[in-house]
Amino acid sequence: MAPYSASAQTAPVQVVEGQVLNAHTNEPVPFATLGFPGRGLGTVADEQGRYLLRLPPNLSDTLVVTSVGFARTTVAPAALARGQRVFQVAPLAVALDGAVAEHARMHPAQLGRSTATGDLPWTGGSSGKETVDDEWGWELGAILRPAHRTYLEEFHVFLSANTYEQLRFRLNLYTLENGRPGRPLLTKDIQLTCTNKARGWHTIDLRPYALELAAQPVVVTIQWLQSEKTAPEDKYFSIPVTRQRQQVMVERENSEAVWTLHPLQPSLYFTVLEE
Template structure:
């Protein structure tokens, strides 16, 4: 009898938590044109709550209640802060204003450059860093997860290609965004990219994923930066036992950074992932 009561109470608590969950749904649009902002991120500052809008700017966000401040952002746009009162009043369309370019344009000069690598280009490592939704009925609350590493260019550097290695992958489709940040007090600080750089992985692809960065004309000074991939989207059908992994190797310094979504707190780890750039350096 006592065991039956415990089971009943557990089921009641689970049902209550599901009912108490608030789901808000709407769109993220361009403040000037009204056009959708694809793959904008939504997150509650300092908490593991958030998601990513789809290619049409549509989002579905699960929140415990409407008492939290929400931040909406996307590469190339100014962050938009939504106060709890606006959410409670029913605001569901969020308008993002374009942002001025953060990185300067490339100026072509006759300087001697040579090819190089920035990061770790090894496939094998000590452990696999897992990402995914194994055992969960939904995956949209995993979107926005961000993972990367601290890099330290020693000379003025032009980014040619970006590479990240997937050791395992059970998804029919994965979409990631490349982000670059300044390093401030050992953690990612100001976002550097003003153009949206994405990687798309289909058909359970494994191995090196590569994106050509030459069209984006990205250059770095001889200062530490943080490079991350951000999970934007994946298949939604049959989400059980879906995961992917990136090899990481242990080392003395904390160079791996991670956070649950676009507004969560960063965590640091003494590891280095299989993630690198091919570059031209002066």
């Protein structure tokens, strides 16, 4: 990739900054995502809900602000033009169903691809760039098809390369609609942090969340939330993928970009209890 150069841009890029707040408490919403539907424009806020967002000139698209456990919020172009930079998102009311897994009726299983090698590495990162926050929000995942009712115990993803001192990802689950990710299923913000350029398998313990999947297709992704900004121009990470006949792997640039499908499968999987 060529390094960023202001003179190489055909039009100036406007950089705006602001904050995402909880509409009920006025507290910051950590790692909220911001993006324009169908466009490759978006970012992720930091721990204090603060963001930097790059806008093209004459923007006429609606901005969408989202976070796990909060209602999807839209911001009209006119509000952006007036200088609105603080956005409030309302928390969703979550009803607990009190479901309890009867472990005596369950058996251990795996859901996904648990092989550490692949046909090629699928690479994300900021190599060739002086900034990285406009890359945050990128998602990669796979379509999974549980055959029985399933309880998720752990999530695993393999990094074959990692040159970051810190990488933060969010775990997302979606319904499968028309062959692509649809409605988000998680109500808790489940994250994975990788430090010290660590490679190999990385694991999230999901038992505290009591996550249950029905016997129907689902999409799991990891979403890049954050990484250190020191010298980001030579930073990247890779996940092994293997070729498939079917469109199994899903990817998008940010939280509101168009999903693309690939005849590949990444090295990520769940360990589960299955009926």
